[in-house]
Amino acid sequence: MLKKRIIPCLDIKDGRTVKGINFVGIRDAGDPIELAKKYAEDGADELVFLDITATVEKRKTLVDLVEKVAAEINIPFTVGGGINSLEDVEAVIKAGADKVSINSAAVKRPELIREIAEQFGSQCVVLAIDTKFNGLEWKVFVKGGREETALETIDWAKQGESLGAGEILLTSMNNDGTKNGFALDITNEVAKSINIPVIASGGAGAKEDFKNLFQNTEAGAGLAASIFHYGEIPVPELKNYLLNENIPVRYEN
Amino acid sequence: MVLAIIKYNAGNIKSVENAVKRLGFDCVVSDDFDVIRSADKVIFPGVGEASSAMKYLCRKGLDKLIISLKQPVLGICLGQQLMCKFSQEGDTECLGIFDCEVKEFPAEDKVPHMGWNEITGLESELFQNVKENSDVYFVHSYYCEPTKEQVASCNYIKPFAAAMNKDNFYACQFHPEKSAGIGEQILKNFLEL
Numbered sequence: 001m002l003k004k005r006i007i008p009c010l011d012i013k014d015g016r017t018v019k020g021i022n023f024v025g026i027r028d029a030g031d032p033i034e035l036a037k038k039y040a041e042d043g044a045d046e047l048v049f050l051d052i053t054a055t056v057e058k059r060k061t062l063v064d065l066v067e068k069v070a071a072e073i074n075i076p077f078t079v080g081g082g083i084n085s086l087e088d089v090e091a092v093i094k095a096g097a098d099k100v101s102i103n104s105a106a107v108k109r110p111e112l113i114r115e116i117a118e119q120f121g122s123q124c125v126v127l128a129i130d131t132k133f134n135g136l137e138w139k140v141f142v143k144g145g146r147e148e149t150a151l152e153t154i155d156w157a158k159q160g161e162s163l164g165a166g167e168i169l170l171t172s173m174n175n176d177g178t179k180n181g182f183a184l185d186i187t188n189e190v191a192k193s194i195n196i197p198v199i200a201s202g203g204a205g206a207k208e209d210f211k212n213l214f215q216n217t218e219a220g221a222g223l224a225a226s227i228f229h230y231g232e233i234p235v236p237e238l239k240n241y242l243l244n245e246n247i248p249v250r251y252e253n
Numbered sequence: 254m255v256l257a258i259i260k261y262n263a264g265n266i267k268s269v270e271n272a273v274k275r276l277g278f279d280c281v282v283s284d285d286f287d288v289i290r291s292a293d294k295v296i297f298p299g300v301g302e303a304s305s306a307m308k309y310l311c312r313k314g315l316d317k318l319i320i321s322l323k324q325p326v327l328g329i330c331l332g333q334q335l336m337c338k339f340s341q342e343g344d345t346e347c348l349g350i351f352d353c354e355v356k357e358f359p360a361e362d363k364v365p366h367m368g369w370n371e372i373t374g375l376e377s378e379l380f381q382n383v384k385e386n387s388d389v390y391f392v393h394s395y396y397c398e399p400t401k402e403q404v405a406s407c408n409y410i411k412p413f414a415a416a417m418n419k420d421n422f423y424a425c426q427f428h429p430e431k432s433a434g435i436g437e438q439i440l441k442n443f444l445e446l
Contacts, residue, residue, distance in 0.1 A: 250388040
């Protein structure tokens, strides 16, 4: 049976992790490689690195980081944040990333999805959608959630699939940072309307939130940042809990 | 031990190279006939589309080289599919090492089959010290039909061949280079054959 994936997300700025605490056995929580290795050893199923660097040196530091991560990590990882062109994609894929996630650039020019899929395969294109409920409908936001677009979330997810995206990373801005659980309704609506996997993001605060996600939606994966970084919920504890709740997860002893 | 990784137009070679190095083995990434022919082991990796990959291999003469190899060869993912007889992806005549056809998953569940799934019926030296029902990482939209040459099986939408072996040719649909400790054990088993 295909397992439900648990995906820690690391926010990166100037080659360093933004949040995080010093776990036992980690000398420097700001070192993305150390943190990534720790997660991989703990049984994380994949990792996402989200680069929030805003400088012109961005590409070079990101590529350097991707090379180091690829040399050390034995699970798949995705790189996102400010990937704007086919050249950006090529740089991180060649450095060893398994997938790239694109967001604002795809809204601006949807053909980018098709171009990446044709050159590198659909399996490496993760379409990241930031969504927010405005009281009437779930709209797509870009530029780190600062700008509303005219796009309706389910329509955009369907369009992304038809252009060749291999996965949708759906972040509910209404839930993000609340720790009150994932946005189950929109996650399931999106997952039911497309035939590619959906990664749910935004709102994870407790182990039960993952159980609710996997029991009530067709999402294939749950992504979270702070609960893992701050050691609130260690990955093995979460997986052990989910196993006891009869949710299929990978658990290596 | 000289390990050659076949260089061609289907990506993901870097991941395989990194994984082999983490295990303490050296390797050379090459499309040079002499280098590949004289290597002790050969890995035939691949992520991409079958027809364009086959076209490239034929243009470079790598198709004939691969089927003539006598040392242990490991095909990974698209590598396994290209070692079969025929693929529905782009209606492609493949290398024909395995008597097996590659078909597209019906859209009865999410496609691609992406993520960790368990392998069963393990019967090859590739799986020494690997337990039945171990989880490994898959990403694919086409699958190899069950065959007498399979040495591991997986089930997603329908049962398919997760690994195969015939003489010196080995192959797996999953990515050992991305399958954590289990994947490392499988790669190590191949490298120590």
